[in-house]
Amino acid sequence: MRKALVLGAGGFIGSHLVKRLKKDGMWVRGVDLKFPEFSETVADDFIQGDLRDMQVCERAVDQRFDEVYQLAADMGGAGYIFTGDNDADIMYNSSMINLHILETCKRRNIKRIFYSSSACMYPEYNQLDPDNPNCAEDSAYPANPDSEYGWEKLFSERLYLAYGRNHGMEPRIARFHNIFGEEGTYEGGKEKAPAAFCRKIASATDGDTIEMWGDGAQTRSFLHIDECIEAVLRLTRSEFQGPVNIGSEEMVTINQLAGMVMEVAGKNLEINHIPGPEGVRGRNSDNTLIKDKLGWAPSEPLLEGLRKTYQWVEGRLHRRN
Ligand code: NAD
Ligand code: GDD
Structure with missing residues (x-):
């Protein structure tokens, strides 16, 4: 074996x-x-x-x-x-x-x-x-x-x-x-943006305000x-x-990321932009080399992954309450 x-x-x-x-x-x-x-x-x-x-x-x-x-x-x-x-x-x-x-x-x-x-x-x-x-x-x-x-x-x-x-x-x-994904850290200070927004949005009700570090125009792929x-x-x-x-080449702003999580959650929330640790202004994977060497690139849209992750985070929060 x-x-x-x-x-x-x-x-x-x-x-x-x-x-x-x-x-x-x-x-x-x-x-x-x-x-x-x-x-x-x-x-x-x-x-x-x-x-x-x-x-x-x-x-x-x-x-x-x-x-x-x-x-x-x-x-x-x-x-x-x-x-x-x-x-x-x-x-x-x-x-x-x-x-x-x-x-x-x-x-x-x-x-x-x-x-x-x-x-x-x-x-x-x-x-x-x-x-x-x-x-x-x-x-x-x-x-x-x-x-x-x-x-x-x-x-x-x-x-x-x-x-x-x-x-x-x-x-x-x-x-x-x-x-990102299910069984990833979603609270405690080490969580990344997708899990953080799943937690914040799952904990909020329509019309509430959630906080975001920076103006939300910084970009990432997940x-x-x-x-x-x-x-x-x-x-x-x-x-x-x-x-x-x-990585993925589906680059989004952090505002768009939060919007996608709201879409998955079926909630409409306000965003309060506050100072916080932001890191680089823009980042996206370049998959030219991996496609060439391994003949591989990811195919799942970000929204699908967020759907699964949101469900998991929401389930965790509900079980606790
Ligand atoms: P994670 O924090 O969930 O997992 C890292 C694990 O290492 C933890 O379980 C931790 O307990 C263990 N660990 C830390 N110090 C240790 C020690 N001294 N002895 C034994 N175990 C120890 O992080 P992850 O998201 O699973 O990341 C895995 C790897 O991928 C890390 O090297 C990380 O830097 C890298 N990485 C992750 C991401 C991401 O987005 N998740 C992005 C870039 C790089
Ligand atoms: N985590 C988090 N929580 N990020 C937020 C929040 C929030 O409440 N609000 C806005 N952001 C912004 C951050 O300021 C940052 O600009 C962006 O969302 C992405 O943050 P993270 O997902 O936490 O990290 P990252 O993309 O900057 O870095 C991560 O990815 C690297 C690889 O690409 C980290 O996990 C690194 O450890 C990793 O190596």
């Missing part, structure tokens, strides 16, 4: 990935500080431990794995990564995980390892125009990410590539563009979790190492 190791298996993308790998018939070990929050893990084996600790990494990688997926990181939405308050923690925690896990995998002769980088590593100067951001993979340098989270991702991309060149490992690197998982598997099992964007 083929074996997979999922690091960050208690998180949003990791827990969905474990489900998919099990469905595909693999034996799966998950590792995380915590168990998944919203459903039981289906991993065959789950180690609860801190991957900053080399001994935990050694326990996690104590045998041969056909595929290793590295999704563990200190991360969150704009309210977590753009305030500046968490910069040192983010840089220390995530780079310690990557340094230790790579060294452990090298010693165990693991070859194929997927690494989850982020669109946050792209330079700010290409993302100033909300209507025309440039996030082609070859636009990464000269580097100038607008957050320390982005700088750590860039450093770690280079670390994975160096282990590939110097130690015969086979890294596969994706730059995720805002992944990729549903099911499409993300499909792309991760295709990349990991391909001969293309990346880095490559995994």
Whole structure:
């Protein structure tokens, strides 16, 4: 039986990935500080431990794995990564995980390892125009990410590539563009915009006002979790190492995003624009390279993903009340 190791298996993308790998018939070990929050893990084996600790990494990688997926990181939405308050923690925690896990995998002769980088590593100067951001993979340098989270991702991309060149490992690197969906964080400060607006709109009644950071003209694209998982598997099992964007090209303003969630909810609400952490002014995935190398691009419209996510968030809030 083929074996997979999922690091960050208690998180949003990791827990969905474990489900998919099990469905595909693999034996799966998950590792995380915590168990998944919203459903039981289906991993065959789950180690609860801190991957900053080399001994935990050694326990996690104590045998041969056909595929290793590295999704563990200190991360969150704009309210977590753009305030500046968490910069040192983010840089220390995530780079310690990557340094230790790579060294452990090298010693165990693991070859194929997927690494989850982020669109946050792209330079700010290409993302100033909300209507025309440039996030082609070859636009990464000269580097100038607008957050320390982005700088750590860039450093770690280079670390994975160096282990590939110097130690015969086979890294596969994706730059995720805002992944959303069911069982994603929707409250507590780490939630991203789609989940935040699902929560705010589900909690409001017609005529109420909800808050939005900035004027809402900033742009983003959002990729549903099911499409993300499909792309991760295709990349990991391909001969293309990346880095490559995994995202949607359906760019919307944050005002449009909120409008779409209102449409799904069947509610008409006012928006109060307030100061808050905004990040880059515009961002959109460029899927030219992934189409060329993997023959893949997402196909589900944003509205469909939002429908599923809204239903899930609304269900969670109702169950509590
Ligand atoms: P998440 O926060 O839900 O999952 C990350 C998991 O890592 C969490 O469960 C957390 O407990 C675990 N973790 C953190 N520190 C750890 C440690 N020291 N030891 C063990 N486990 C630890 O985030 P996610 O959305 O599932 O993201 C997965 C990966 O994808 C991350 O690397 C993230 O930076 C990257 N990414 C995600 C997005 C997105 O939109 N979701 C976008 C770009 C990049
Ligand atoms: N989270 C959130 N909550 N965002 C809001 C809100 C709100 O209530 N109101 C407005 N926004 C705006 C933010 O200011 C930002 O401009 C935009 O919505 C998108 O915010 P997020 O979804 O939180 O994050 P992001 O797109 O800037 O960055 C995310 O995606 C990256 C990859 O593309 C983060 O998850 C990063 O960690 C990730 O790497």
